[in-house]
Amino acid sequence: MTNASSSPAIDPTRLWASLTEISRFGATVRGGLDRLALGDHDRAARDYLVAQARHHGYDVIVDALGNIFITRAGARPDLTPVLLGSHLDSQPSGGRFDGTYGVIAGLEVLRALDDADVTTLRPVVLANWTNEEGARFSPSMLGSAVYAGRHDAGAALARSDADGATIGAELARIGYAGTGAGPARVHRSLELHIEQGPVLEDRGLDIGVVTGVYGIHWLDVVVRGRSGHAGTTPAGSRQDALVAASRIVLAVDELTAAEPELRATTGEVRVWPNSRNAIPGEVRLALDLRHPAEETLARVERALSEQVAEIAARSGVTATVTPVLSQPPTQFDGGTVALVREVAAERGYSATDLVSGAGHDSVHLAHVTRAGMIFIPCVGGVSHREDEDIRPEWALTGADVLLHATVRAAAEES
Ligand SMILES: [Zn+2]
Structure with a gap:
């Protein structure tokens, strides 16, 4: 003053x-x-x-x-x-x-x-x-x-x-x-x-x-399997995109175990054809990852991409991970x-x-x-x-x- x-x-x-x-x-x-x-x-x-x-x-x-x-x-x-x-x-x-x-x-x-x-x-x-x-x-x-x-x-x-x-x-x-x-x-x-x-x-x-x-990274994950009749497709013949996507949602949540400051959210799930008696053929996930350090965000994003590929292979589906927003801390x-x-x-x-x-x-x-x-x-x-x-x-x-x-x-x- x-x-x-x-x-x-x-x-x-x-x-x-x-x-x-x-x-x-x-x-x-x-x-x-x-x-x-x-x-x-x-x-x-x-x-x-x-x-x-x-x-x-x-x-x-x-x-x-x-x-x-x-x-x-x-x-x-x-x-x-x-x-x-x-x-x-x-x-x-x-x-x-x-x-x-x-x-x-x-x-x-x-x-x-x-x-x-x-x-x-x-x-x-x-x-x-x-x-x-x-x-x-x-x-x-x-x-x-x-x-x-x-x-x-x-x-x-x-x-x-x-x-x-x-x-x-x-x-x-x-x-x-x-x-x-x-x-x-x-x-x-x-x-x-x-x-x-x-x-x-x-x-x-x-x-x-x-x-x-916090820095923010948004990722879109698209999982593609094969749609089919819920009653006639036996367990071993399914390529259920939602089952694979669910494993990805869990993997996203588990990212925070190793990175306690990380915020990891799957905020949106869209399922096709989204019908009770049809096997889900395609699922889109919208992910929000936040952390105070850009290096950590980049490392987590790489690790998640590897996990998504592994889950897709194990689940018999394909999956792509696309970055849609990258706002540094x-x-x-x-x-x-x-x-x-x-x-x-x-x-x-x-x-x-x-x-x-x-x-x-x-x-x-x-x-x-x-x-x-x-x-x-x-x-x-x-x-x-x-x-x-x-x-x-x-x-x-x-x-x-x-x-x-x-x-x-x-x-x-x-
Ligand atoms: Zn405000």
Whole structure:
């Protein structure tokens, strides 16, 4: 800080009230959220955020992808800003805190700086990223990808939902097809988010210091056997693709025995002809493999391909393994990770390092700035569900770490 009348502090009542207020937009009867990107509820939540920003006198810029950038000025406008933020869109049956918590806590950080009459050296910018979830428009994390130069803006605006509505048209319809631009360069970025997993709550910890994000490999496995009559084909004459595919599903699950940090899932099974009295002739499996280390992912993928070939030979079928997505792991900036760790300790919170199994906008930001993330627990590790929940004291803890990490980052001269 360059100037402060008092030490800034999060107002827990105001933070929780804002979280409650913005949860109205897209609220479901079961306490969740249906706020798909660029729908009417997303517009209402955006309008709420922008109205809050204008009320407090912050500068509001919207870019071509509808990303919103809210700037609280610093003493040195020539210095690159500290960037906070997350996303206001949700899954169709999503929770109230995934993304929204990071945006509202960022707003509360700006208000806390106002209350304490703090002028930071660097500007602080709060972002709301468009279409993080990817539930309505694919791919996910699209607004931050375009901002970071990792996805073409024109191609992104042309992406359409299941009904053929494009991102460009929907942005224009809801009034968020902006002409501005986000900060050209950023000093550090900090994204506060719920963990979306059970580790922090299970271990009774306050804060997750996020060191990176798991790499993701998607594989399609196609198993081809021979379809036939369920009643007339004796056991020895069958080439049952589903029996072979089932052995592959088990092999995928067993990969984690040797690699405890690996997440290995067969999430989709499609069977042809999918008829009770026909032997399955073809099965397609959709696999999701995640690990913090790219070498491990590559090694696991090779080992699995060998196992699939062995299972196919043993089962009298053929099988192919095709990679369809390879997203390398993200390592967050060492300095930003250390900053979060130090601030959590200074503020007296228990914390552990975590690698995120879920993707976040910060994956893209890590390509253009010194990115980092802060996690708080969520009840039962539940997320992407209507019963996703956090406790008000957890909301306060995370916002407090975000506030003090922001103050420190915004005071750095280089
Ligand atoms: Zn999220």
